[in-house]
Amino acid sequence: MLMNFIRKHYVAAGILVFIRLYIGYEWLTAGYGKLTGGQFDATGFLQGAIASAGGDHPAVQGWWPLFLEKVALPNADLFTVLVMWGELLVGIALILGIFTNFAALMGITMNFAFLFSGTVSTNAQMVLLTIFLLIAGYNAGRYGLDRWIIPFLKRKTTKRKHTMKLA
Template sequence: MLNDFFRTSRTAAVVLAVIRVYLGVTWLNAGIGKLTGGFEVQGFLQGSISKAEGAHPAVQGWWAGFLESFALPNHELFAQLVMWGEILAGIALILGLFTTAAAFGGILMNFAFLFSGTVNTNPQMVILTVFILAAGINAGRYGLDHWIVPLIQKRRPHLRKSQLALT
């Protein structure tokens, strides 16, 4: 019942649009701050790896291992992925363009930051993003998805209407 409300209600779509734009502005500001502020991820990664030690580690060993063996050697790539991921997720959420995909990308970044021992606004953003993901396409009803989804439906008739429909 609640799921139907999130997926079909115009009232829910309005509330979700506000949440979506808030999250988009948050991501966009974070990404632009990194773009203009000379973002360097190497120190952050080393700090996260060091949080995996001690009596009460803030970072789990498996994640620290990933950071140490893969992310740290490729820190320049990760800096670009984080910065542009935040900018693109922000723009897409603000515009309501590919809303579900943008929200999914955003929540993946939130979890990566949480796994790395950074709390900040990430838990709040995760909770809000869950509502957008639960709503599916209705979260983009008052955005560009309103026009893009029908075009996709025309070009991909094999997709069930229930997968993309705005009712």
């Protein structure tokens, strides 16, 4: 019953707008600050996360430091760009309610990456709220641009499938 409410009810869609706007604002301001500040470089963050993997009570555990050391750190310039633009674009998409589920999925992926790296901040709270957006599916973007974009894309793909069958 609760799942049905979250996924289909108009009242739930209205509540989800506030969640979407809050999370979108958090992502937008984080990304904008990194882009316009001119000083963001993921190298220091990555090195700090790797350093946090040692000691008696490591903040970073398991396979994650290996990934950071072997993949992320050698490509720190790429990860710098991905983080800055990823945060900004996820924020814009959630605020506008366009491709809401994809934006929420990318946002929660970044949140988990930051949590795996030993930072807590607002990441855990954002993960929890983003889960509601992901569970809600289309209803999370009902009062946003998804209201028009998703049906348009469905019509286009349905027409294309129909055309391909006729040929």
